[in-house]
Amino acid sequence: MGATLRALRALVLLAGFHLLGAILLAALAGVDYLLYLHAPSGVAVKLYVVSVLLAIPLVRGLFMLRTPKGEEPPGLPVTEADEPALWRTVRELADAVGTRPPARIVLTADVNAAVAEDARLLGLLAGPRRLYLGVPLLQGLTEAQLRAVLAHELGHYSNADTRLAAITVRGRAQVLRTIRHFEERADKSAGRERARQEKKNAKALARGKKAKEIDTRHVGLTYRALAKIYIGYAKLYIRATLAGSRRQEYAADDASARIAGRDATASALREIPALDAAYDFYMNSYATLGAEARLMPPRGEFFGGYGRMLSARQLELVGLRADLPTEPSSPYDSHPPIAHRVERIEALPADGRADEARGAALGLLADPDRTLTALEDAVLTEDVLRFRRTGDWQELLDGSMVAKFASLDTPLHRALAMYTKDHPSLAALLKVIDDGQLWQLARRLPLSDQAAEAKGRAFREFTRPALADGLQRMALAELSAHARLSCDFSWSEPVVVRLPPAPDGTEADLDAAVEAAVADHPDTGPLRTLLPAPQGPATRETDAPR
Template identity: 30%
Template sequence: MRSCPECGAEILTGHGFVEWCAACDWNVDPGQPEEPIGRVDVLRRRLAQQHGEALLAEVTTDEALRPGRGTAGVLALALALAVHGVTVALFVGGLLLVVLGWGGGLPLLGAVCLVVALVLRPRFGKLPEDAPVLRRADAPGLFSLIDEVAAVVGTRGVDVVVVDGECNASVSTYGIRRRRVLTLGLGLWEVLTPGQRLALLGHELGHYANGDSRHGFVVGSALRSLETWVYMVGRTERPTPGEALLNGLLLLPRCAVTGVLLLLERLTLRAAQRAEYLADDSAARCGSTEAASGLMDRLLIADSAEVVLLRESNSAQAVRGADARDAWRGLWDRLAARIDAVPESEHERLRRAGARRGHSVDATHPPTHLRRARLLASSPVPAAVTTGAAREAALSEELAGARERVARQIMNGR
């Protein structure tokens, strides 16, 4: 113990974590939040700050927390369709110029339009090539559990589960038929309790059920197309005379594209944050309120898990021979043990640091401390889905191959 340099209160030292004072918040957030990059990021943070507290108050009532598109959602869908309409027009116009153009530069202009349309086309997504991909026949127990959680949430299960080493989880779609894929990051999954895993599944599947437009194909792909437009017509810094001329010629297109992107962000950002609260409700129903709030605590220390995995990888690459080949063994147990050893004081510091930073960490999600506070302020609910020791053992067995493959990849620095 030593005295706080600000207020003189006793603080704990030498425990491997940031030294800070709970009495006056000295050194509670020694790092610096990343500065926003570009006008879009600045707008996201400003909108998040404007909506944050008001949205938290709104979603505390059951009536307000019902899925729905709303006027902003309808306008966002119309704007997204218009964006895709421009891509279609470029493709059709380019094709006509190439086929019907009579000499001169028209066929060349048409070819340029076709290339731009190809770059801007909506992507249907695909499965990763370097990560384990599990289908229903590979892990029937896991898919059965996902189906149970999906039934509670009010949606259907997934077609594929992708396993990687990230300290995160997500849902998406792939292919023209829009098949559903759940990505489980073992860096997060392996440090959760059984109840917290159910809450995680409930949260992710909740995104399918609550109509989050930014996760949808039309609006989501329109946002990506607009970001590509911004990159293509972006201003060149420290330009040569020729680049300066091009900057001037692209000024109006750049302003137009940026304006449309900012408008679409404004129409969808509040709904995206609201969708996170909806997904948290799904997490609580599936795994219990206690498990969902515990999941928030684990998400707070996700950076610590990433540091542990990075150190393990660096240590393994410094060793040679049989020891290096077997370094992957026990990786997930070591990770879980180190995360379990994180003291409550560090959790509290991260909550206070999160409250100070607000939406500057991730403007598309409500701050984790607000999500946790809302869960704890609501009436507690029990878990609608449970797993016993036998089922947990069966799930662990089904994931054993993926756990080994991902552990080997991490230890090899991939």
């Protein structure tokens, strides 16, 4: 089926989605007319009210089918004067694909590349084209791999995918938007009812009466029922257009292999999932490390550090490249599984282009450091940009560790606050232990049914891990508060926290000290000897918060 016929089918299915709402409204009107003819007036009026309540979400749903004005994703637009080599590469690839190049290139912070076209008259008339290119791809791919990615995206232009498939994409967006609308309305109704019942219970408790169980199961049923009806049609719509979308991906892969080479295309397909996983790890463990303390990496390093981490963790990436997904991310994913796409490309005959353009793709940028800095201003929120910049990554780690230790709130903290009726502190916890009340305190921890019923040694074994974890973190927080901890920053290894040595100069053993404090017969002596924190650090790895 050609692109035009696929677009026509999508248009018919989208019209059916509109028709579904109209049919449901007509059915309600028909029921109302029958009630008018045959039902007693008192009953009819009550059912008219129900009918109106059912019609309101339907009408809202029809209005939701209007396509909202699209917003361009955040990014850094670059002109040909800004990035001549990148624009030259894109134009060369567009000529090789046999299509019109984009009029606009936008650099983004995503591990992704995409194309779009502002087509008119449902795709019958072409419009301005845009290419979105993620800077993390430039940091992680070779130039040959990047050319393969760009050829794939430009291949969508050559098959009119971006123009005629806009109908399909619009239909999916409208269907899913309408369903989300119904579900959100149902959730809001349930939330209001919950708040009403909670307020009523609070008044009952104030008068000494028993509170009733909160029940919102029957609230928002109208919206949820309509959502299920539309979900059923959405599944039909998406499944009917899915095969065509996946064929488009295969066709774009073939164009990529033809223009950029078999090996570059296959290796790019292997690399992107690995880069995506690594980017998530980088954002969680490095770039946003100081968010709680409102700290930022040095200027240009928020995205720039990703390249440094990739260089330091090459061995870990090897495993990610080999472990390719063999299933779509969801039954409605428009992309075929990566493993299948790689298998198709690697089955092609060798083309002798394995050694082409092996340099880093980042070299296509005129000034990578300038671009990475400008990207921060383009995509980060104003609030994040107001965070204090640190001088280097070590300072960022130190500041974030201090903030995280200062804000610790473990189950042991909460149990201690309930037990002592005072602010939880390490000194208060050690006093509880020395007073022989550790296991009474442990009863205040969140317990499973099995642990709650246990007694004696069995109970101690159930609760000891939580006690040890909380105590260790409280001890580290105490040392941090007195500036007795130091941390080693690394792009390739876990955080290393340096503890002060024991008073006799031997290496501090916090694990042993904590183990002694939560033993069957607790002894806080070893732990107390570590807390004065004499000069001279000893090294250990810990699960300190990051």
